[in-house]
Amino acid sequence: MTATAPTTSRDAILDAAIRCFAAKGFSATTIKDLAAEADVNSALLYYYFADKETLYRETLRHVAQRLSDSAGRRLDDDVAPDEAIRRFVEQQAEFLIANPHVPRLLLREMLEHTGRHAESAIVSLIAGVFTTLCDVIRRGQAEGLFRDDADPKYAAISTVSLVAYFVIARPVVGVALGDGLTGPTDARTREYGRHAAEFALAALQRGRRGQ
Amino acid sequence: MTATAPTTSRDAILDAAIRCFAAKGFSATTIKDLAAEADVNSALLYYYFADKETLYRETLRHVAQRLSDSAGRRLDDDVAPDEAIRRFVEQQAEFLIANPHVPRLLLREMLEHTGRHAESAIVSLIAGVFTTLCDVIRRGQAEGLFRDDADPKYAAISTVSLVAYFVIARPVVGVALGDGLTGPTDARTREYGRHAAEFALAALQRGRRGQ
DNA sequence: GTCTATAGGTGGATAGAC
DNA sequence: GTCTATCCACCTATAGAC
Structure with a gap:
């Protein structure tokens, strides 16, 4: 349960990552899926996280x-x-x-x-x-x-x-x-x-x- | 446990599919992974199975x-x-x-x-x-x-x-x-x-x- | 911090020779 | 039945403007 609406974009991404990775797994989840779910631009993910793998670990x-x-x-x-x-x-x-x-x-x-x-x-x-x-x-x-x-x-x-x-x-x-x-x-x-x-x-x- | 070595190519593919899909899941497993594991040409998979999805269901x-x-x-x-x-x-x-x-x-x-x-x-x-x-x-x-x-x-x-x-x-x-x-x-x-x-x-x- | 555009790579799938 | 070659779509990641 996401208690509060995420304030920063970074939080929104992490939050979306929990949902997406849990639902579809690592490989089936695309960067664009995550961006859409977090409602941010897909390039922004690379501003906050080095790559998809890093984001996954961070989520875990x-x-x-x-x-x-x-x-x-x-x-x-x-x-x-x-x-x-x-x-x-x-x-x-x-x-x-x-x-x-x-x-x-x-x-x-x-x-x-x-x-x-x-x-x-x-x-x-x-x-x-x-x-x-x-x-x-x-x-x-x-x-x-x-x-x-x-x-x-x-x-x-x-x-x-x-x-x-x-x-x-x-x-x-x-x-x-x-x-x-x-x-x-x-x-x-x-x-x-x-x-x-x-x-x-x-x-x-x-x-x-x-x- | 695979009791006997598979005789036909089709069996070899199905057998490889069990191992690969179990180990890596559907999306992370590529057609080429499967072909390599079954030791057959990757195009051959499309001779026996309509597509990756069908092969997956067949495996299940x-x-x-x-x-x-x-x-x-x-x-x-x-x-x-x-x-x-x-x-x-x-x-x-x-x-x-x-x-x-x-x-x-x-x-x-x-x-x-x-x-x-x-x-x-x-x-x-x-x-x-x-x-x-x-x-x-x-x-x-x-x-x-x-x-x-x-x-x-x-x-x-x-x-x-x-x-x-x-x-x-x-x-x-x-x-x-x-x-x-x-x-x-x-x-x-x-x-x-x-x-x-x-x-x-x-x-x-x-x-x-x-x- | 956020966006557009795009390079570079990989994967699924097909055409067609043998 | 099996193989080579290849097309197309899509995905990760980066460059660079704002």
Whole structure:
């Protein structure tokens, strides 16, 4: 979600770049697409950015910043591990609803990773989220709250995957849920977020109440 | 995995197309890339396929066939629901190890789905897997084996997501597990598959044995 | 900072010989 | 069926006026 209308041309370009690169990918997006979307002259892009590649990287950095700001706030409170997990999963859903272009952009970057542009900073950033989540799970195991027969790293990946896949596979999920090819509504994503939090906790917790 | 060396030029082209489109996507892959990868003359592609777009769709159909062959065999045995879930998740991992290009290709197609080529047959195919899985979960609930406070559809999505995300986010997962940017090894993917099966079952089952 | 014009390169696609 | 040669459109990037 672009909170405010961009003030400078540079911001307008970066903003357009998020939308275009997320929607069409790097190669399918032309300089003229970007200029039109940002409503500026196409030569102006070369005034602000060295070339298309540089603009792309700049866009990624921009988005990564937003992501890490949001992720950082999530887990470092010292709430109980189970509550921390619940919050993490639900806020994951909220973030992805509020920033619909981000998952597409990051996903494209991951797919491209074998190729040219390989912004490993992004990858490390996301991997960092896992580490934090891992620690929460370990804490839960130490406190006897979570079962300890699961590898905390694998459990962390599984926990993140629930919501991540939901937004990644939008069209498929939309069809599966009867919302059509355009994908699930925000309300449904939120509802799924709550389900996912419970699903993760049920998997993690040691001998729960019978349903 | 390409089982045998392709005999005809047409097969060689289709085979190269799977690799190239999976690695670089539709627009970044050039006709000359494809010809080089298939080791044929670039004009020959237009003898076998009307244009690049057609070749792309043909490639998708080809891959979808493989996928549906494999998916179809999985769930229609009448084993117990918990065993069916376990098998499904583990075979999901095996399929993705054996066909490393398939997830990338399908994922790209989903990303592109808002755009031009929209091969909704693929989407329906995958959505069909959900339906089958849903039925298994419903059966488990009816038999009192699974908790019935979870929506079967959401539970099916969550179950699929565990392994799907793992292969989608290869570089991130690789870094998180200490295997580096090239992603997890096959052995680790298999190990994760076993973890994921247990994770899903733990989430689904009603009041399990304490750890 | 913004615009016009254009150079230079590449990619998709075809014609036509063999 | 396969290859050579080539056309045309379009895309990135720059030069230079304002």
